[in-house]
Amino acid sequence: MLQLGDGIACLSAVFFVVLLGTRRPVWSSGITLSIYLFLASFRFPPLPADRSRQVLRPVSKLAAGGVSVVAHRAGGHDAPENTIAAIRAASANGATGVELDLEFTADGIPILMHDETVDRTTNGSGPLSKLHFAEIGKLDAAAKHRLSDRFRGEKVPTLQEAVEECIKHQLIIYFDVKSHPDEAAAALKHLYQKHPVLYNSSVVCSFEPKVIYRMRQADPEVVTALTHRPWSLSRFGDGSPRFPSSWKHQWMQLLDVLLDWAHHHLLWNLCGVSAFLLQKNYIAPDTVQYWAERGVDVVAWTVNTAVEKRYYEQLLNINYITDSLTEDCEPHY
Incomplete structure (x- = not known):
């Protein structure tokens, strides 16, 4: 997809696009300068490389191949996803870490749940926003x-219970936050203050740049990642169109x-992320090199076959997230 480079090249592209639209050099210069000043004033610098690499x-x-193997939803194929049982199974099966999904109940309790409802994974029904x-x-x-x-x-x-179990098993935690940026930042900040070990054993990641920006505002010492x-x-996720309308x-x-384009050239820089979690089908050697030149690690998801795992371990040498530590299975997106 479209990539125009960083720094001067990126701002130059903005200048020429605005110029083509307005045909006014003064406007183009002003908008480009405003973007530059915004980034310079409000961006968060990335954490030192030695800090982020600890996580x-x-x-x-590290696994035998020298990469981190992270259990997706704590390993949802090997045990019920986002549960204490899954965390224990992931540890027993040799995972470096677990990816956990953070959500909130109607009374504001942070829990582990991927969906906005309980229907898919439990014997209950209804949205989390209506359930205490x-x-x-x-x-x-x-x-x-x-x-x-x-x-x-x-x-x-609860999030607290899951974190305590991960600390007990010395697992790296990838906190995946889908929404509720303010509530999530506050809940995670409290956890980091209560368990300082998390600063060197966890990363907060999200598809939503606003979530990551709020987290850096709440605590700039937390390692963060954008998911894309x-x-x-x-x-x-399977490639089928979302909308019937052409x-x-x-x-x-x-x-x-x-x-x-924004993820590759603006948002990662604005948030100062340490890693970029990318869907596996869009990762090639030049992708890894692109991000390495910017001091950002690439993490692949969701890698669920032995052949794929060897590719990411031996050829690309990057971390990956998997649904199973024990056998091949279909991916969850």
Whole structure:
């Protein structure tokens, strides 16, 4: 997708695009200067490389290939996703870390849950925004898992419970925040203050740049990452179109191009991220080199076959996120 370079090249592109639209050099200069001043004034500098590498490449826990292997949703194929059982299984199966999804109940309790509803993973029904923690605590988080009999009665854990379990097993944590930027930043800041070990053993990541920016505002010492999948506005994870309407699909494709350009040239710099979590189908050697030149690690998701894992470990030498530590399986997006 479109890449124009950084720094002067990026601002020059903005200048010429505005100039073509307005045909007024003064306006073009003013808008370009405003963008530069905005970035210079409000951007967060990235953390020192040695700090971020303690999280992204913890020497004592690296896999045989020298990369971090992170269990997606704590390893949702091997155990019920986003549960204490999954965290324990990930540790037992040799994961370097776990990726955990942060959500909130109706009464503001931070819990582990990927979806906005409890329908897909539990024996309950309804949106989290309407369910209190006391109600969610009665649900079986293993009810719809392929190994439900083995994990029957597993509960939806609070964020606090999950973090304590990860610390116990010395797992790196990838906190995936889907929404609620202010609430998430406040909850995570409290956790980092309560458990300072997290500064060197966790990363906060999100598809939403606003989430990462809010986190850096709340605590600039936290390692952060942007998550990205090209064409995410116009297509689902499997590549199928999101919208039946042709004109809406084309409009969203245009927005996808702009979003991809912004991720590569503005947003990562504004947020000062240490890593870029990219959907596996869009990673090639030149992708890794592009980000390495900017001091940013690439992490692939979701890598679920032995062949793919060897490719990322041996050829690209980058961290990857997987649904299973034990066998090949279909990916969750």
